Amino acid sequence: MKVLLVLGLVAAAAAWPSFGYQADEGGVSDAQKQHDVNFLLHKIYGNIRDANLKSIADSFDPEADLSHYSDDGEAVHKLMKDLKDHRLLEQKHWFSLFNPKHRHEALMLFDVLLHCKDWNTFVSNAAYFRQIVNEGEFVYALYVAVIHSPLAEHVVLPPLYEVTPHLFTNSEVIEAAYRAKQTQTPGKFKSTFTGTKKNPEQRVAYFGEDIGMNTHHVTWHMEFPFWWQDQYGHHLDRKGESFFWVHHQLTVRFDAERLSNYLNPVDELHWDKPIVQGFAPHTTYKYGGQFPSRPDNVDFEDVDGVARIRDMLIVETRIRDAIAHGYIVDRSGERIDIMNERGINVLGDIIESSLYSPNIQYYGALHNTAHIVLGRQADPHGKYDLPPGVLEHFETATRDPSFFRLHKYMDNIFKEHKDSLPPYTQEELTFVGVSVENLSVSGELETYFEDFEYSLLNAVDDTEQVEDVDISTYVPRLNHKEFSYNIDINNNNGGEVLATVRIFAWPQHDNNGIEYSFDEGRWHAIELDKFWTKLTPGTNHIVRKSSESSVTVPDVPSFQTLFDKTKEALGGGDSGLENYVSATGIPNRFLLPKGNEQGLDFDLVVAVTDGRADAAVDGLHENTEFNHYGSHGKYPDNRPHGYPLDRKVPDERVFEDLPNFGHIHVKVFNHGEHIHHN
Incomplete structure (x- = not known):
């Protein structure tokens, strides 16, 4: 796995027991x-x-x-x-x-x-x-x-959208690329999102159809594949919990984009109700015809050879039953207690279901089967021999608005489990002797759209006899202006302490303008950053730039950049590619939700927790790159994903009275700015 640096170093020696590798x-x-x-x-x-x-x-x-x-x-x-x-x-x-x-x-x-x-x-x-x-x-x-x-x-792996552009690019643009190749005329074509303004979902298509978001989704599923077995050489630490968290974050981010665009939050899918939103993908397989469309208000049908809808309901009931009981039953009938902070990991393995699931036979594979069932609703009985739908590829799944409805459905099952755990007490949350004295943001929290260009060279057929011509497409992408957090933290412990700084934000109001309670807000919290730092006695003034966020990664370099840099490195130069070795985070342009002209109100929250108790590996404060998703061996943070906001909060005074917790109100603006690159 690529998420290496800090963590890999410790674990690398021990991580490959079964594979006798030499240098x-x-x-x-x-x-x-x-x-x-x-x-x-x-x-x-x-x-x-x-x-x-x-x-x-x-x-x-x-x-x-x-x-x-x-x-x-x-x-x-x-x-x-x-x-x-x-x-x-x-x-x-x-x-x-x-x-x-x-x-x-x-x-x-x-x-x-x-x-x-x-x-x-x-x-x-x-x-x-x-x-x-x-x-x-x-x-x-x-x-x-x-x-x-x-x-x-x-x-560094080249971006998939340049390796197999058909999965990421509208068919109209692919056709234009073919014409450009045939006439040997270089071309740069504008991509638009699917659908028209008559479809309200169009307002948030920039999120689900963003090629960086698609890359994030498919890369995460390659880093943590559901088919993984430890005999391949290492254990994927807390894989089930990461499955929950990465999709929870996609869901809450999508809802924040909807609020930015005056849309209701996403409703969950119900197996026994119609799929309200249809979807026309406007994409074609390189070989195998068009991606199937689905009209509005289709009722779920059984999918031949895959699953019956009643089986999906039964599997869901079994999982929710386990949550209500507080334990899972494994293959041999033994109980696995899930009423603890690691229960979410077992539940994630079961819901996905990955080969780590303790009982696939009984609990099924809710997530994987649901992707296929939903993807096949255009041709559930194979009558028309249609190729798979967009939901049957991690590269294309987030393009379909029902992807987020499907994940809201699963997210609510995870929430049932999280809400069944006892809330954190004030004693558990306090970092003795440490207090957040001041919190502010420098720079505007402002987003804009800019054109993002990528090559379509690999979309067209060619022979070695015909020269390549430059063919590319550009598509609007959300980006944000740089900003930084200023945090003043007081350490009264008389000696140096290691601290974990956790930064979240959630929308202040729902789509009706009603203010979220603390408990509602914290479930909608977007994780913006997490890092470890040493606090000296007295006041520590910390400035953390948005570009340093541990949850984001830069765009993968284009094929052309990789060719150029590799050539340079082969000639003895420096390739300068080390920042791109991991592509598991969300795109750094997507750190902030879009916001709107009035400024969308957010609660910005900082929790400073005891780094010594949190750290699962040593040396985290010295190198905070790529330490978000863990590496061969260990996930770096002992705490659950989303801590300390991952459990229900019946009384918000617990947080209001915490000295090591700070929050302010901020607004995220979008003034309709669009930067065109020539």
Whole structure:
């Protein structure tokens, strides 16, 4: 996994017990690895454009020398057998991770790559199978292998929206790109969001259809895949809880965007009520036809071969029953107590359901099945042989407004559990001797739209004989002006203490202008930042910039930038790519919700908690990069996600009287500014 730095260092030595890795035998440089991955993913539907890789692909025999695999070639034998028996999915066909056959094949290749002991074996297998297996399966397998293999620790993956642009770009723009290629005329085409102004959902399409948001969603699911087993080499720490938290944050952020645009918060989906919002994706598979549309007010139907609606209701009832009882029953009938701060982790594994679920047989796979059932409502009985819907790809799922309704439904189940836990007491929340004396913000909390451009070179078919022409699209994206938090913290402990600083904000009013109670507000809290710092005795003046937030990441560099920087690094220069090694956070442009002309009122909250009690690993104050999602080994914060706002607050005086808690009212503005880049 890529979320490394601080945490990886401690854990790296112990984290790969089952995979006898040596230092890379070939002594291959990071720049060379980056070069190889760039070319393996460039022009994925055509030939490899790097002569060296192409000759490896044509001449390599994966089964020739099994000493290069840590499993003695077991995985490669399996994949080669299916290949020789003509069982693999053909190329130029759609791929969906939610399709069990497709997933099985992609993971067979992932398994081969993960068991390679050195980079040369890794890249030779990747090049060889790139020419044979389905392109979608290949891209998926290579991405997760690069994320999880220690051989590829410092490789930056190119943005998926440039590798497989069809999944991210409206068909009208793709058609324009084809015309530009055919006439050899460079073109830069404007992308618009799906739908028209007649559809109120259009007002928030910039959020769900944002390519950075789509990248965040798919990358998170590659870092923490539901199919992960610890035999791959390490345990994904608190994976179930992270599943809850990352989707909870998407849901509350989406609601804040809706408030910014005078829309009601999202309603949850009900299996026995119509799906109010339809969706026309305006996107087409590279091979396999258009993404299916769904009209308004469709009633849920059983999906042949996947699930019956009554089964979804039964699984939901079993999960809610477990929450009411306060325990889960595992496969052998033993009870697992969930009435504690780690219960949410078990519940997340069950609801998703990942292979970490203690009882898939009984509790089912509510989330994964729901994605398929909702995605198939255009053709539930396979009558028209339509390809999968947008909800059956993590890359495209957030484009459909019903994605957020589905996740609001699951979020409310998680809330039932969280609300069943005892509230924190004043004693538990106090950080003795530490008080927040002052809190303010420097700079305007102001958002604007700007054009974001990306290349469509990989969208069009081509041959090596025809020159590439520059083809790109630009799309408006939300961004915000820089700002910083000023926090004065007093430490009366007579000695240095380690503190965790947690920053949240929630909308002050609901869509009817009624003020949220503290308890309602805290469930809608957006996490803005979390960092560790040493407090010296006396007053500590902390200035924290919005750009330093640990929950966000910069945009992934474009293919062209990766090519340029890699070339520089191969020539002995510095690639300057280290900031992009992790892509798991939300895009840094999305830190603030849009707000509006009047200024949307938010409560900005800072909780300073005891860093010594919170820290799960050492040295957090020295390096706070990438420490948000954890790494091979450990999630850095001992506290639950969302702490101290994750449990119900029957009496808000508990927080009002806490010296280590501060809050102010702020407004987020959007003055309709749109910056066009030429």
